[in-house]
Amino acid sequence: MSQPAPREYQIECRMTFEPAALERVCQVVRIRGFEVTEVNASLQDTGWRIALTVRGSRSLDMLRKQLEKLHNVERVVADTTQRITQRSA
């Protein structure tokens, strides 16, 4: 099956604190067909604030919905202004 060219997207994710929070996010991103190319995360009084740049050929909306299913995730904002990445596959 031919895959569309990979694109890069920005995702911002707010999560309440728990020990495996970051691992869960990374795991969902990976298993749903994306790779993390940049990450900026900080633990604040209100919980985790995680900014990710991810790259992949699958639907960003699917990834957003899967992240939203994580119990500790409060909000996911996925930037739909996609950029086609330089690197192919």
Add this chain to the structure above:
Amino acid sequence: MNGAQHILKAFQNHHIDTVFGYPGGCIMPLYDALVDAEGVEHVLCRHEQGCALAADGYARASGRLGVCIATSGPGATNLITGVANAHRDSIPMLVVTGQVPSSLIGTDAFQETDVLGMALGIVKHSYLITDANELPSVMEEAMTLAQSGRPGPVWVDIPKDLLLAEVTRPAPAPNQAVAPEAMAISAALELLYDAQRPLLYSGGGVSLAGAESAFRRLAEASGLPGVVTLKGIGNHHKADPNHLGMLGMHGSRAANEAVEACDLLFVIGARLDDRATGNLAGFAPGARVIHLDADHAEFGKLRAADVALGGDLATLLDGFTEALQARPLATQAWTEQCRRQRTLKGLQTADNEEALAPISGPGFIRQLSRITPDDAIIACDVGQHQMWVAQHYQFDHPRHHLSSGGLGTMGFGMPAAIGAQFACPGQTVINVSGDGSFMMNAQELATIRRYNLPVKLIIMDNQCLGMVRQQQELFYGNRESQIDLNDNPDFVTMARAFDIPAMRIERSDQIRRGIETILALDGPMLLHVAIAREENVWPIVKPGASNRDMLDASQQRQHPTTSKEITA
């Protein structure tokens, strides 16, 4: 009250009266508390995988939360397959494990494994307790979470020192069920009224949501033909003439062809799994899609939906039923056409009436279906026998059919039957197994004996890993590789060693007596059924191919192709 006692208290608060577990070092405080606990029966299985699968079977048969318990390290790793099994089939499960004491975590202590990390991909959620006072809220949340929305396993890992530490915080009040989302169904109704050939496509989500009756009301009010997934078997009334059977790799031709021909697919509590859809490009090519599910992430995951509705299935289905009762569909001609196809291309083939003929797999299952009581629960393992059960047993309720769908776990059957028998002590529970699968959790014979469970065990013995052999024959040029089991133990002697009566049959004329004998006995019994090694499951869709390209017995020799993309 210490942490361990608190956990048992939480079970009692949630009316959890049966748990499946196996003790060991780090979970010992909980086992100590069990000695004095009232109202909780602990079932000791003989392997932690057995515990998890029994908890799964308990939950599938009853709709209640399944609970399993194990120690750290090997106890926790042994649970993994069972937890993954529950995860893939959205079974509500609570997993409780002991962990090494807090101060030793991360020191590679004896029997330490990173349970939280290890289980990330196979749980709905998981917790590592870091303070005993977290236990009241975590236990409450975990039990609610496992059963709400799209159910699934929730794992609570508790360091031994915290099982012993005092809990000073009181348990919160049990959570109230979340109100279903109110959703507009008018857009979906418009598609339904527009369509010429709409088809119901229902899955395991129906019974998971407790929407069995709502589904049947809709099936009746709509008058539409319907197909089911493996986990949707039993959704339609057994006598529903519009039910075309299971679709997919081993589905009926009538079902697969209806999917191909329909112009509207009404998907209800199903996730469009690849074993059901075949190659997506050829799946329901001309159809628009209405998709109802508790899990929003299923919408558009594999096939775009024209209208997707999330929320409580029963409420949604009742909304449709009401509208369709007020203004019925005008699709009788299409339904008639599907009914004719069902007669011509359904799975009912004639039994071999010849007394001395060897036993055929489908023939045996059809007899079983005729003889067993209507409310019998049939658990099965994984392989050809599982597909024969799915194809040829007439189920009247989805909770009567316990089958490992998403994970396809060999060894599921016997522990699941054990769990089901605890959940439904008054019902006949039968496990249909293959000779390969049976050996994967054979130790649970001891559990059946210990609790004197009247579970009936059937082994359909073809002396090989039949499903793999079939695919090697059809898709790998008949090059058999590591599938031979002609050195199986004598299953009758083996059962007797566990003090379980057993008998063997090998001819068609022995089937009825064999089945009647195991059913009549007040207690467990094993029936060893010898069947032909060469028998195949028909029809079959080659993995990766379109459902349109089903093969049946007459085409057997024409497709000795090889393929790299097969997962048996």
